[in-house]
Amino acid sequence: MSVGFTTAAALVHELMEARDERRLLNLQRQLSRLSLLIIDELGFVPLSPTGAELLFEVFSQRYERGSILVTTNLPFDEWTEVFGSERLTGALLDRLTHHVHILEMNGESYRLKRSREGVVSQTREEPHEE
Amino acid sequence: MDDLGYLPQGAEESEVLFTLIAERYERRSLGITSNLVFPQCAAEGVDHSQYLLRLAELELIDRHQRMVERRIRAARFPAVKSLDTFDFTAIPSVNKSLVMELARCEYVQHRENIIAVGNSGTGKTHVALGLGPGPPASGGCRWASPRPPPWSTS
Numbered sequence: 001m002s003v004g005f006t007t008a009a010a011l012v013h014e015l016m017e018a019r020d021e022r023r024l025l026n027l028q029r030q031l032s033r034l035s036l037l038i039i040d041e042l043g044f045v046p047l048s049p050t051g052a053e054l055l056f057e058v059f060s061q062r063y064e065r066g067s068i069l070v071t072t073n074l075p076f077d078e079w080t081e082v083f084g085s086e087r088l089t090g091a092l093l094d095r096l097t098h099h100v101h102i103l104e105m106n107g108e109s110y111r112l113k114r115s116r117e118g119v120v121s122q123t124r125e126e127p128h129e130e
Numbered sequence: 131m132d133d134l135g136y137l138p139q140g141a142e143e144s145e146v147l148f149t150l151i152a153e154r155y156e157r158r159s160l161g162i163t164s165n166l167v168f169p170q171c172a173a174e175g176v177d178h179s180q181y182l183l184r185l186a187e188l189e190l191i192d193r194h195q196r197m198v199e200r201r202i203r204a205a206r207f208p209a210v211k212s213l214d215t216f217d218f219t220a221i222p223s224v225n226k227s228l229v230m231e232l233a234r235c236e237y238v239q240h241r242e243n244i245i246a247v248g249n250s251g252t253g254k255t256h257v258a259l260g261l262g263p264g265p266p267a268s269g270g271c272r273w274a275s276p277r278p279p280p281w282s283t284s
Contacts (some may be wrong), residue, residue, distance in 0.1 A: 001235070005205055005259070040256050040258060062242055069243065069261060071257075071258050073249055077200060096243055101242075103254075104223050104247060107220065107222065107249075109252065110217070110220055
C-alpha cells in the first residue's frame with residue numbers, strides 16, 4: 001500500500017500552488033493513487049474559501065476509493081468554522097463519515113505534562129551535578 | 131571463498147561480505163574456507179553453517195528494517211512511531227481495542243476512514259503514524275513499492 005502524510009495546512013497550500021501553476025489535475029491524480037492519505041491537524045487554521053473547496057474535492061474524490069485518516073482538535077459541529085460554508089461542511093462530513101472509525105482522544109496534554117515533569121526532575125537533579 | 135579470516139576486515143568490507151552472503155541466501159550455494167572458529171559458535175555449540183545462516187538472517191532483517199524506514203521517509207511521516215510506544219493509560223478515553231484492531235490496516239483495504247478527535251497533546255498524531263504501515267516488528271499492514279507522495283520536497 002502507498003501512504004502519504006501531510007498536515008491540512010500544508011496540503012491546502014500544495015493544492016493552491018498546484019492550481020496556480022495549472023497542475024492541479026496532476027496533483028489530484030497523484031493523491032488519488034495513495035491508498036491511505038493521512039491529514040494531520042485539521043482545524044487549527046481556518047481555510048480560505050478556495051482552500052476549503054480544494055480540500056473538499058480531495059475528500060470527495062477519495063470517497064469509497066481510498067482511505068483518509070484525519071486528526072483534528074475540533075468536534076464535528078465546529079468544522080463549519082474551518083470550512084466556512086455550512087453546505088460544504090455538511091457534504092464533506094457526509095462523505096467522510098459514511099464508513100468511519102472515530103477515535104475520541106481527550107485528556108491532559110502529555111507534552112505539557114512531560115515538560116512539567118521535566119522541570120521538576122531538572123531541579124531535583126541539580127544538586128547531584130556538583 | 132578461500133582464506134576467510136587471515137586478514138582483519140574493516141566495517142565497510144564486512145558489510146560488503148554480509149550483503150554478498152545475504153544475497154546468496156537460499157538462492158545459491160556458498161563455500162568458505164577459514165582458519166577461524168566463530169567465537170559465538172564455540173560458546174553456543176552451534177555449527178558453522180548455522181552461524182552463517184544466522185548472520186544472513188540478521189542481515190535480511192536489518193535490510194527489511196531499512197527498507198521500511200526508507201518508505202516511511204518517502205511517505206513524509208514526520209517521525210517513525212509505533213503503537214508499541216503509545217501510552218494508552220495516559221489517555222483513558224481512547225478505545226485501545228479499536229486502535230489495535232485498526233492497526234491491522236483492514237480499514238485501508240475496505241477504504242474506510244478514521245477520524246482522531248481530541249484536544250491538543252493527546253497523541254492523535256502518534257496514533258495516526260502508528261496506524262499507517264509501521265516497522266515490520268509491529269505487524270499489521272505492509273508497504274508496497276515506494277512511491278513518494280505527490281507533494282514536493284520543501
